[in-house]
Amino acid sequence: MQVPYGTTLRHARNRAAALLSAIALLGSPAALASPASAAAAPADCSSAYKIEQTLDGGTTWRMCWHYNTFSGLVLDKVGYQPKGEAKPIRVLAGARLAQVHVPYDDGEAEYDDVTGTDFGQQLQKLRPDECPGGTIKSVKVPDRGTVAGLCVTTRARGHAYRLNNDASTDGNGHLYTAQGKDLLVYTVNKASWYEYITEWRFASDGTISSNVGATGSLSPYDFDGGDTRGWPIGKGSQAKAESHAHNVFWRLDFALDGSTRTKAEQYDSKVTAPSGRGSPTTSTRRTPITKELSGDRTDMRWWRVVSTAGKNKDGHPRSYEIVPGASQKHPGRPYTRHDVFFTQYKACEQYASDNPGCPNGSPTSVDRFVNGETLTHPITWVNIGFHHIARDEDQQPMPVHWQGFSLASRDVTAMNPLTPRDLAGANGHPHP
Ligand SMILES: [Cu+2]
Numbered sequence: 001m002q003v004p005y006g007t008t009l010r011h012a013r014n015r016a017a018a019l020l021s022a023i024a025l026l027g028s029p030a031a032l033a034s035p036a037s038a039a040a041a042p043a044d045c046s047s048a049y050k051i052e053q054t055l056d057g058g059t060t061w062r063m064c065w066h067y068n069t070f071s072g073l074v075l076d077k078v079g080y081q082p083k084g085e086a087k088p089i090r091v092l093a094g095a096r097l098a099q100v101h102v103p104y105d106d107g108e109a110e111y112d113d114v115t116g117t118d119f120g121q122q123l124q125k126l127r128p129d130e131c132p133g134g135t136i137k138s139v140k141v142p143d144r145g146t147v148a149g150l151c152v153t154t155r156a157r158g159h160a161y162r163l164n165n166d167a168s169t170d171g172n173g174h175l176y177t178a179q180g181k182d183l184l185v186y187t188v189n190k191a192s193w194y195e196y197i198t199e200w201r202f203a204s205d206g207t208i209s210s211n212v213g214a215t216g217s218l219s220p221y222d223f224d225g226g227d228t229r230g231w232p233i234g235k236g237s238q239a240k241a242e243s244h245a246h247n248v249f250w251r252l253d254f255a256l257d258g259s260t261r262t263k264a265e266q267y268d269s270k271v272t273a274p275s276g277r278g279s280p281t282t283s284t285r286r287t288p289i290t291k292e293l294s295g296d297r298t299d300m301r302w303w304r305v306v307s308t309a310g311k312n313k314d315g316h317p318r319s320y321e322i323v324p325g326a327s328q329k330h331p332g333r334p335y336t337r338h339d340v341f342f343t344q345y346k347a348c349e350q351y352a353s354d355n356p357g358c359p360n361g362s363p364t365s366v367d368r369f370v371n372g373e374t375l376t377h378p379i380t381w382v383n384i385g386f387h388h389i390a391r392d393e394d395q396q397p398m399p400v401h402w403q404g405f406s407l408a409s410r411d412v413t414a415m416n417p418l419t420p421r422d423l424a425g426a427n428g429h430p431h432p
Pocket of ligand 1: 214244246388
């Protein structure tokens with residue numbers, strides 16, 4: 001976030017971060033216990049670092065977590081076990097924030113909030129009422145101590161499904177309906193005046209979502225936006241808060257059915273307008289992504305990551321579809337110009353920009369991690385942008401603005417994992 005010292009600080013911070021990560025790569029035990037462990041692998045999945053929650057319909061989610069002084073919360077070994085599965089289905093080896101890039105509209109300030117501020121260090125202590133119905137876990141923040149800062153709880157999400165099988169309209173026939181619940185895991189990290197809520201949601205139907213919520217305060221040092229670059233939030237034309245963007249990146253390491261040798265695919269549908277008195281037709285085409293890719297959203301395009309190690313009971317390979325949320329793509333940097341990236345796994349490639357951990361001369365941003373390699377272990381990067389033009393309501397505190405994406409299960413189970421027993425025979429035999 002904007003700081004009062006101008007841009008030189010950003011570069012000084014970045015250099016310090018790079019140095020620390022270089023120390024981490026040496027891998028001495030001392031380095032692993034310090035902030036330099038930002039890129040280190042998780043070591044501990046003892047009970048304090050385990051999350052397990054059974055939800056409605058008997059679905060259980062399990063995962064481990066660790067804390068990283070850049071990204072903050074990191075989730076590891078995420079597994080999904082709906083009622084009908086004998087054992088957990090591994091979905092992700094790791095999931096984390098990979099950058100929050102904040103360029104101001106006047107071009108005079110540009111921040112990498114994850115790697116360039118003390119985002120990870122500034123984990124916020126949560127008050128019990130911030131984690132309703134849940135447990136606040138203690139997080140060991142290197143060089144700072146223990147912070148009660150990780151909330152694990154559940155939250156209602158409304159209807160999981162509804163089906164009235166009766167042809168009558170009074171709603172008193174065979175009504176199948178259920179209310180869903182999500183496992184919710186979140187932290188709050190401060191970056192100067194902003195506070196970022198990093199939230200992960202795991203639904204009983206197999207959906208995973210992550211959203212970052214920006215709240216706190218607007219930068220008080222940026223109330224000087226020009227006419228095309230700000231918005232007055234004081235009386236009359238006073239206090240033109242400078243506009244800026246929050247480009248949030250996530251890094252997802254899929255391990256479907258326990259194997260990181262997944263395959264990425266892109267789907268595009270093409271609609272042909274009707275000829276004469278007919279109706280429009282649509283055809284959908286699959287493109288395997290065999291080499292590293294910078295992907296762009298367009299109408300009727302989507303991506304999925306497919307298991308090579310397991311199939312559901314219908315014999316279909318398990319997969320997760322990437323469902324980006326609303327996004328304003330910021331074309332200001334090569335790494336913000338694309339919505340998703342698939343890169344071949346490299347341990348040192350952890351951050352979408354300002355990546356500190358790779359040897360000298362290596363690319364430092366995700367657009368340049370894409371350099372033609374064949375994908376045998378794809379890493380998925382998601383970029384969701386928000387152009388923040390302030391409004392009067394942004395003070396004070398600033399209401400939370402959310403941006404994020406979902407991962408929708410696609411053929412992970414042969415039917416809806418919440419199907420009631422009475423309807424279990426309906427697989428592939430649609431009721432007329
Ligand atoms: Cu903002």
